[in-house]
Amino acid sequence: MITLTNIHKTYAARGGGAPVHALADIDLSIGRGEVFGIIGRSGAGKSTLLRTVNLLESPSSGSVMVDGVEMTALSAAELRRARHSIGMIFQHFNLLSSRTVFDNVALPLELAGTPKAEIRRTVEPLLDLVGLADKRDRYPAELSGGQKQRVGIARALASKPKVLLSDEATSALDPETTTQILHLLADINRRLGLTIVLITHEIAVIKEICHKVAVMEGGRVIEQGPVFDIFAHPRHPTTRSFVDPVINRGIPDSLRGRLSPQPGPGSNPVLRITFTGEKATTPVISAISRHLDLDLNIWHGQIDEIQGAPFGTLVVEALGDQAKVDAAMALVKENNLGVEVLGHALPANH
Amino acid sequence: MLSPQIIDLLIKGLLDTLHMVAVSGAIGTLIGLPIGVMLAVTGRGELLQNFAFNKVMGAVVNMTRSTPFIILVVAIIPFTRLIAGTSIGTNAAIVPLTVAAAPFIARVVENAVREVDRGLVEAAQAMGATPFQIIRKVLLPEALPGIVAGLTLSAVSLVGYSAMVGAVGGGGLGDLGIRYGYQRFLPEVMLAVVIVLIVLVQIVQSTGDWIARRVNKRNLKS
Numbered sequence: 001m002i003t004l005t006n007i008h009k010t011y012a013a014r015g016g017g018a019p020v021h022a023l024a025d026i027d028l029s030i031g032r033g034e035v036f037g038i039i040g041r042s043g044a045g046k047s048t049l050l051r052t053v054n055l056l057e058s059p060s061s062g063s064v065m066v067d068g069v070e071m072t073a074l075s076a077a078e079l080r081r082a083r084h085s086i087g088m089i090f091q092h093f094n095l096l097s098s099r100t101v102f103d104n105v106a107l108p109l110e111l112a113g114t115p116k117a118e119i120r121r122t123v124e125p126l127l128d129l130v131g132l133a134d135k136r137d138r139y140p141a142e143l144s145g146g147q148k149q150r151v152g153i154a155r156a157l158a159s160k161p162k163v164l165l166s167d168e169a170t171s172a173l174d175p176e177t178t179t180q181i182l183h184l185l186a187d188i189n190r191r192l193g194l195t196i197v198l199i200t201h202e203i204a205v206i207k208e209i210c211h212k213v214a215v216m217e218g219g220r221v222i223e224q225g226p227v228f229d230i231f232a233h234p235r236h237p238t239t240r241s242f243v244d245p246v247i248n249r250g251i252p253d254s255l256r257g258r259l260s261p262q263p264g265p266g267s268n269p270v271l272r273i274t275f276t277g278e279k280a281t282t283p284v285i286s287a288i289s290r291h292l293d294l295d296l297n298i299w300h301g302q303i304d305e306i307q308g309a310p311f312g313t314l315v316v317e318a319l320g321d322q323a324k325v326d327a328a329m330a331l332v333k334e335n336n337l338g339v340e341v342l343g344h345a346l347p348a349n350h
Numbered sequence: 351m352l353s354p355q356i357i358d359l360l361i362k363g364l365l366d367t368l369h370m371v372a373v374s375g376a377i378g379t380l381i382g383l384p385i386g387v388m389l390a391v392t393g394r395g396e397l398l399q400n401f402a403f404n405k406v407m408g409a410v411v412n413m414t415r416s417t418p419f420i421i422l423v424v425a426i427i428p429f430t431r432l433i434a435g436t437s438i439g440t441n442a443a444i445v446p447l448t449v450a451a452a453p454f455i456a457r458v459v460e461n462a463v464r465e466v467d468r469g470l471v472e473a474a475q476a477m478g479a480t481p482f483q484i485i486r487k488v489l490l491p492e493a494l495p496g497i498v499a500g501l502t503l504s505a506v507s508l509v510g511y512s513a514m515v516g517a518v519g520g521g522g523l524g525d526l527g528i529r530y531g532y533q534r535f536l537p538e539v540m541l542a543v544v545i546v547l548i549v550l551v552q553i554v555q556s557t558g559d560w561i562a563r564r565v566n567k568r569n570l571k572s
Contacts, residue, residue: 054476083478094473097568098491107487108477139567159477 001163001195002030002053007062009048009219022048023059023219030197030212035189037206037227038199039242040216046199049216050165053197054086055079067162084112087156091168093148095140101127101151102136108159126154130184146177153184157192164188166198170205182208203242207231207306215239231306232276233338247304247311255299255315259343267344268317269325270299274338275312284335285314288328295319296328317345356530356539363526364546366440370515370522371508374444378451378508379501385411385452386459387485393464397471397481411453419450419511423518430518443512443520451508458500462493495566502558506551513547523547 009023023045030036040046051057052064055071064071069082095104105126109119127133130150140148149169156164166185170178186209189196200206206213206227214224215238222236231247234240259270273284288294296316303312318325332339352360389407392400417425423446430445431437466489474484490497513524523543531540 056472056475080478080480083476086476088473088476090469090473092467092469094467094469096470096488096492098494098565099567107474110487111474111477111479111483139570141568141570165476 001032001034001067002028002036002197003063003065004028004049004052005063005065007049007052007059007064009045009052009057010060021219023052026062026221028214028221028224030195032195033189033193034212035186035196035198035210037210037213038197038216039201039203039206039213040199041201044216045219046216047167048219050167050197050199053163053165054083054088084108084159085161086163086165087159087161088165088167089149089152089156089169091171093140093145093152093172095148095151095155097140100137100139101132101143104140104151105154105158108155112159122158122160123154126157129157129188130154144177145173146180149173149177149181150184153181153188157188157194162195164194164196166196168200169198171200171202178202178205179208185209203246207246211307215242228276228306228309228311231304232274232311247306255345258345260346261343263344264346266347268297268319269322270315270317270342270345271325271329272338272340272342273314273316273332275303275310275314276338284332284337285316288331292324292327292331293320294324294328315342352538352542356536356542359526359530360523360539360542360546363521363523363543364550366520367509367512367522367524367550370440370443370447370512370520371505374447374451374512375501375505375508377444377448378455378504381448381452382455382504383459383497385456387463387489389456389460390463391481391485391489397484411456414449414453415457419446420514422446422450423515427518438519440521443515443518443522446518447508447511447515450511451504454507455501455504458503459493459497462496462500463489465496466492495562495568498558498562498565502555502562505554505558509547509551509554523550 004026007023007026008021011020011022013020026049028036038046038049048057052059053066053071055064058072066082066086071079071082074082096107099107102123105123106119109122114122124133124136127136130153132147132150132154135143135147140151143151152169164185169185170181173181182205185196185198188194189209198205198210210227212225213227213230214221215230215236216222217238223230223234223239230239231243234243260267263269285296285298288296295318297319298314298316300315301313303310305311318328329339385407389404389411391397392404392407394401414422423443426446426449427437429449430442433445434442436442470488470492471484474488479487512520512522513527515522516525516528519525523546527540527543530536531543
């Protein structure tokens with residue numbers, strides 16, 4: 001649905017300094033009906049990237065394809081027409097304070113020259129969809145933050161877009177309202193088959209509704225893939241720093257003291273086994289002790305759910321010689337589970 | 351204590367003042383409003399960024415605004431004669447009043463339009479709005495409370511300016527106060543003129559505030 005190829009965005013620095021690279025080497029491919037999340041800290045370039053999709057920011061170089069149309073090649077008038085099929089919602093809602101809820105939702109249709117009767121036929125079901133039918137004649141100043149964002153969503157859907165861009169749509173909302181708005185977006189994605197691209201600095205948003213995620217830092221995409229894979233196996237340190245608070249992959253502090261990176265006298269290897277997807281229920285621990293006669297001392301375990309799929313980690317100390325440990329790791333890998341050596345447990349001091 | 355003749359003069363002066371303020375305010379708005387909008391949207395980083403237009407128009411507006419009104423009245427007498435056919439009288443006074451009002455209104459409109467949240471413009475652009483649609487459907491309605499407040503301010507200033515056009519025989523309350531109150535030593539006429547002007551300005555201001563409140567939907571209590 002959306003393909004960004006080799007996007008660069010460079011600003012000339014004020015006062016003749018080195019140019020600023022807001023975006024560099026961005027390649028993204030977003031499938032039809034996907035909820036695609038872009039996460040990064042402030043200044044990572046995610047907002048600029050989102051705005052290249054509807055060309056509110058035009059890239060210095062690269063190609064922006066939306067629904068088979070090369071956006072950068074369009075004339076001003078063609079671009080305006082193309083934007084009718086790309087809805088957008090904003091962190092601060094950007095509703096017109098001078099218009100009622102109904103008239104705010106009607107605005108994109110008015111701009112497109114839609115007849116009044118048809119505007120009414122389109123807007124009223126949308127107000128029902130977002131649960132604001134009883135507020136149609138209220139002004140934005142009379143609404144709560146969550147209600148304002150619902151108006152924003154209804155407005156974005158009014159022109160029946162194929163793509164919805166969400167610019168930190170829940171960042172100004174409290175946690176409970178955030179959850180409601182995210183459920184509304186997920187619902188719209190399912191019911192209307194709408195492709196959603198959202199940017200956020202909150203990993204919980206990604207975990208809640210995204211299918212795929214791209215992690216941005218310094219104007220580059222440093223990691224991207226299905227949300228489950230990124231959460232289960234974050235590779236980049238920045239990704240880890242996002243994922244760790246919501247997916248506890250760590251080791252309790254009480255045990256960390258016994259862990260040494262190098263084997264020592266009488267030490268045992270400590271393994272982390274990750275159970276993902278349908279393999280999450282494989283009885284691999286009992287298989288190891290039974291078939292390999294290797295005892296595993298369980299240090300720590302946790303099961304999470306990402307995108308409805310179970311994801312578990314188990315940190316174990318293997319009480320046996322290296323040959324048995326190698327065999328155990330091979331067995332785990334045979335079962336398509338993840339395993340890595342975290343370190344070596346020194347004997348507890350007695 | 352005021353003779354009937356003086357009362358008649360007061361009423362005529364009030365009507366002349368109202369006439370001058372209303373006509374110059376209306377024409378000043380017709381000229382100043384579009385200029386103000388253009389100044390706002392052609393600024394740096396704005397919708398229709400255009401440095402040349404912005405600088406030239408800004409300079410013209412500033413020139414008029416920095417000329418003391420009483421100098422302006424005299425300086426543009428040839429222009430006044432061209433437009434009004436005469437340089438004396440109430441109709442002639444409307445010309446310099448309008449010339450002073452238009453740039454003033456342009457600046458207050460410019461400020462009101464600049465106050466509109468950039469996010470609203472961006473949202474409208476994302477919907478595929480043309481620049482003209484953005485001005486008409488977003489900037490003007492959203493700036494309306496500020497524009498009304500600015501026009502009220504302009505009307506009050508015009509009442510003050512209109513007192514000076516007595517210099518070209520413009521008539522009105524200010525002229526009455528100078529000729530009768532000051533030059534003929536009739537302090538009661540001066541006092542009456544001042545009271546009528548105070549009441550007039552009060553009414554203009556209150557009406558403007560009331561309209562501005564009516565059109566402002568930003569601070570509604572739910």
